[in-house]
Amino acid sequence: MDAARGKTLDVGAVGLKQSQIPSHAAGAFDPRVLFPSASNPLEIEIGSGKGTFLVQQAARQPGTNFLGIEWTAEFWRYAADRVRRRELANVRLLQIDASEFFRFWLPSGIASVIHLYFSDPWPKTRHHKRRVIQDETLAHFHRVLSSAGELRIVTDHVELWAWCEDHAARNAHLFSVTPFVAPDSAGVGEVVGTNFERKFAREGRPFMAMTLVKQGQSAAREPVQSCGQSAGRSTGRSAPAPRGPSSP
């Protein structure tokens, strides 16, 4: 696997590793502080891969901040270098496990959209627990989204699609299912226009897509300062004030 094909990549100020954000033991971390215009709306992409959706859509939506989360170092580096070269001030790439980031770091009500495109299907039953969509992550997506916020999902994988539909049905108290609307960066005939979509389209695979719209109040627990407690334990306190990243 060599996404860079021998090129030297520079993540600049765009790419951050987990070690550059505060430990979750210190409480919630608000990623809006990573952007020059921190008060702009925030959208989060999980599993950004080479960053194609981010560079296409962020250029069309300069008044929105986009946080890409990618745990594979090679793709994270590739995507961050791409964003840096395009001088997109409204994009940051964080290398971390997205499920853990939602569970342990992110405060409530901060994101208007969560994008999940061509998520790894983990087809073996014993690996299903590694899928991003789980009852627990849905509860945290619901918590982190602002009122009427959206979780947008696209996949080519029939069995993962059934898994998503089952989870959406089980969590109908949290989300209503609505049709997926292609972003304006999608090309003609594309659903969203990511690298994997383009690769799978050449193979003639069908795509399935849905948008889950947040309903009602959140029940998931806010990450809290640990002080000897495990993160995620509820104390009824609100999220701490946003803190900035640590030095590299």
Ligand SMILES: C[S@@+](CC[C@H](N)C(=O)[O-])C[C@H]1O[C@@H](n2cnc3c(N)ncnc32)[C@H](O)[C@@H]1O
């Ligand atoms: C199949 S690729 C799709 C990439 C891109 N969204 C696209 O459509 O071209 C899935 C990506 O999600 C990343 N990924 C999977 N699970 C993740 C997780 N829990 N946290 C962060 N990244 C994850 C993988 O490393 C991989 O780059």
